[in-house]
Structure formats: C-alpha cells, structure tokens
Amino acid sequence: MEIKWPEVLAALINLLVLYAIVKHFFFGKVGKVIEDRQSDIQSKLDKADEDTEKARMLLLENERVLRSAKDEGKKITEAQKQKADKIYEEIVEQAKTEAQTLLDRATVEINREKQKAEQEIREQVVDLAVLISTKALEESIDEDKHKKLINDFIAKVGI
DSSP: OOOOHHHHHHHHHHHHHHHHHIIIIIIIHHHHHHHHHHHHHHHHHHHHHHHHHHHHHHHHHHHHHHHHHHHHHHHHHHHHHHHHHHHHHHHHHHHHHHHHHHHHHHHHHHHHHHHHHHHHHHHHHHHHHHHHHHHHSSSOOOHHHHHHHHHHHHHHHOO
C-alpha cells in the first residue's frame, strides 16, 4: 500500500479548516456553557455548605433551647412538688389539730357523762339506803332478813 500524499494533504487541510470553523463557532459557546455550568455547580456547592452551616447552627440553638426548657421544666416541677409538700403538711397539721380538738371535746363529754352517771348512782344509792332504812325501821328484821336486804342492796348498786 502506497501513501497518496496529495490525499493526505487534502484531508489534513480539510481537518484544519474544520477545526478552525468549529473553534470559531462552537468552542467559545461550549466553553461558556462549561464555565456557566461550573459556576452554577460551585454556587450550589457554596449554598449547600452555607445551608449546612445554618442547619448546624440551628441544631445547636435548638439543643440549647431544649436544654433550657428541660431545666425550666425541672425547676417548675420541683417548685410544684415543694408547694404540694407544703400543702400536704398543712393539711396533715390541720387534721391533727381537728383530731385533737375532737378528742378534747370527747374527753370533756365523757367526763361530763361520767360525772352525771356517778351523780345518778349516788342519788340511787341514797334513795336505796333511805328505802332500806325505812324498811328496816318499819319492820323488825332478823339476821337472815338483814343479810337478804344487804345482798339486794349490793345487787341493785352493782358493787
């Protein structure tokens, strides 16, 4: 195979002309599109980095706010617990006071009833003694009858 130099030279000239035409009409536009694309991609990457930094800052701020809210919640809970404990103690103290008052009233009432019962018993004993004395004076009694009256008196008095 033999090289045909005129055809090679014509193909080479055609290639150079085609390259010059393509360079003149397309390389500038393609280069501009590539530059625009690179610029757009770089701006999007910068924006993504900026958004990532903003998100990180917001996350830190949210964590700080959450921590602050938890601390505040603990303080409120503790204050309410102390308030509830204080109210509980007041209620217990009031109940103790009321119970003591009721106990004192009951003791006074019991003593009053006891004195009343003792007074009634004394009156009944006196009445019985008077009755026995009257009976003893009205009839002459022998020793057996005397013992019977004393036993009846003791049974009635409950001694």
